[in-house]
Amino acid sequence: MAKILNLLPWRRNRKEQDLDRELRYHVDRRVDEMLGSGISEAPARRQARLEFGGIDEAKEEVRETWLWRWLDNGGRDLRYAARMLWRTPGFTATALISLALGVGANAAIFSLIDQVLIRALPVEEPERLVNLRWEGSSLSSGYGQGNRLSYPFCRDLQEQQFFEGTFCRYPITVNVSTGAQHDPVAGEVVSGSYFSTLGVHPQVGRLIEQSDDLQPGAHPVVVISYNYWRTEFGGTRDVVGRKVLVNNHPMTVIGVAPQGFRGTDMLANPRLWMPAMMMPQIDSELGRRTLDRRTVWMNVFGRLKAGVTMERTKAGLLLWFKAMLEADKHRDGFPTVTPEQYQRYLASTIDLLPAARGMSMRRSTLERPLLVLLGGTVLLLLLASLNVAGLLLARGAARSRELTTRMAIGATRSRIVGQLLVETMLLTVGGGVLGLMATPAVSQVLLAFLSPGNDLGSRIDYRVFLFALAVTMVAGVLCGLAPIFQSGRIPLMASLKDRARVAAGSGIWVRKMLVVGQMAFTLLLLIGAGLFVQTLGRLHSNVGFASGSLIMFGVDPPAMGYSEADSEKVMREVERRLRDMPGVESSAVANTRMLNGGWSDGGMTIQSNERFVTDRAVLWMRVGPGFLKTLGAQVIAGRDFEQHDVRPPETKSTPWRSVIVNESFARRYFKDRSPVGSRLGIGTGPNVKPDIEIIGVVKDFNRRNLRDEEIEHVFFPYWDRDTDNGTFYVKVRGSPDDAFASIRSLVRQIDPALPVGEPRTFEEQIDRSVWVERALATLSSGFGLTALLLSVVGLFGVMSFIVTNRTQEIGIRIALGATRAGTVWLIVRDVLIMIGAATAIALPVAWALSGLIQAQLFGLSAVDTPTIAIASCFLALVSLGAATLPAWRAASVNPIDALRVE
């Protein structure tokens, strides 16, 4: 210990000063001597130095002797420690596994947090990127996600000088074919300024430039991602010039993006980039609106000019923005609105948000859960450290004879503490290394839970390594305190005389405290697990209808180049054949896939006795006849859509004529009156004609996500208009797999190239929609059980030790007439006190932490009393179970044997 401390800078200084003084004394004495014999000062000093030889060399040599000595000691301690650990494999394995678990889990979570929340985009000076957000009413209809603006807005901004560069992007999935097969592939539609503003350089060929984004439909070019290039194009340089079919439209590969570049959403994994002006070829619906100022779909980013702050940029931008708002009114296509609506529009502002990490909807969903998980793993690590500390103490107690003997034959206390520390260090470093080795595997598992479908890395980079190092050091300090604390208390004489008993007795209190700490952490983790498991269960049952034997799949003919009219024919054909398919109970089409995170909504005008507008946005979707029946959703007033509502084939599409509303809608806007027969209009402007008849009311069910409750929702008839693609819902009698096989061949008969989009059972769709909750429930349960196991081991160790230690006392008690039950009570009382203490510590902490996890819960409070009670009882029962064996041993102490030991 003292030797280690000598390496500390200030200690070192002290030694250096001493050496300096010592050598100076030598030279001075020699000079004095020569002065005495009449030589003058200067030559005497020169002579003395000459005789001494190199002073600096001498110092250096002395320092070397210090270092060698230290290394020698350290090496010996290390070998000794390794030997001691080797001799107790059970202890060593338990300690190593505990630590490896703690470090591995932390490093794995950190690796994800680093990638999801911390790391900046791999582009030039990412800190200068900002994302633009329209604050207020934009009087437009929206597609996509995040902060959306129109494409013309982005182009206008490019002409201005507020930013060094401006670009925009829209995430989209397209069907790509390089041969026969058409596969859905994630991509990004981008402005020509995208790559140059980001400062990204091509791996091969060139990237999309301004000149690739001038005229609608005139630039059939794509850039592919590095990974896509390697896996699908063999990584060869002649990929440039290759033709690919994007939604059945021929496009040319012009280059490959650099490795590691994933666009502006780090959790997305786009494989190709296409110019925005190609939108009409990529997506017919949005393509018609690409240049519309009232359609917002693009995420717009700017790069701040060097040295110009966000505030200054925003100030300039706002002036321009306000002028644009004024000018917009006179443009074609500006909607007719009420004066109040126009005033609200004019009051809009534009905001800038830092976007060094890009922008990701996924990130905001993952942020909290990841931090909650990190909290869990930190608790787990603390617990594991306490566990190892307890084990070390137990071992120290068992070794007190050895230690006192060594002290008696002359080992200094600091030397022994040093050795124990080296042992602890070896353990923690070993655990840390093991943990780090396990990290990729652990994060693979986490990734499987947390982010199916994108390839976040599970490799260890230097940041994860540094984090693991820090975590290991914290664990090391926590574990290491125990032996130091203990060896300070080895009473030399007493221990040698009285065997290990007395020495160990002093440590028992600390060990109990450690176990109490472990149990408190365990209780916290168990409560968390209980809350998350229940959340998952409650969400699952919040669908609002029986989802068993319901399956779904998408059909998207325009993505294969079909015209609108031909697409409708395909859709009608699929619907007709589905009805006749054996094993199908009922089937229906809808415009969208339920529970996929997306939705459409808008304000509406209602005409009943009076005319009024909805006070908030109403969700809507379009469904065919039989849809509600297929889902099993109950129509409680009026009627469902029937086959006779379907617009006949080969006729022109019409505006919607009928609508079904849900219960919440009826309650909010009609109170106890029936809405059936009243009329509805889309939009809230004065020109809106409410001419859509409400024909029915359906019970609430969730279609956007399972957390929704009492959301107003309306259903328009699918077949009136926009019939070129959709999702089919099928209630099957047999197994879903058989049904999917039949469906595939059914679709193949219509067009062999037409893909069946994401065939899934509804249960799978539910699972996907609650993946965050499922991950939290599973992982927190894992943490809770691991914690429970660790603390049970700790508790068992301490209680066994207590019994061994008190054998004589118990023997005397029994000899004096104590009953077996009384003896058991002796042990059980200890355990009960410890459980009580742990609960008393954990409950206030749980209460204090409740705010952090409330947002992740559903349908119950973070301080849900039954959950807390059950978790506490569970812990208490398991703890008492762990104490059974020691208690039984105590009860079966034979007084004669116990006393004979003395």
Add this chain to the structure above:
Amino acid sequence: MPSSRFPIPQGTLDMLILRILSLDSVHGYGIAQRLQQISRDVVQVNQGSLYPALHRLEEKGWLKAEWRQSETGREAKFYALTPKGRKQLTVEKESWNRLADAVRLIFNEGD
């Protein structure tokens, strides 16, 4: 003899230091002087190598050191033998004697 003074043989410096300190505790300068006196100026000790040797012996636990007022009134670092060092001196003396005997035997054999 080619020179009246020859460099001290490897390993013997430690022994000489232990020997000097077996009589009294002395500081570094004193040890250097004593070395010269005892060896009657035959052995040449590089003063610079004396201190590494002292520190090495201290680290081995054969010497202990303390700062004390010297004969000139200034503080100096005084070295003294530890019990371990005293034992070591006996060991070294014995093995030296054995070695010297053996060497003498070898040289005298031819005579």
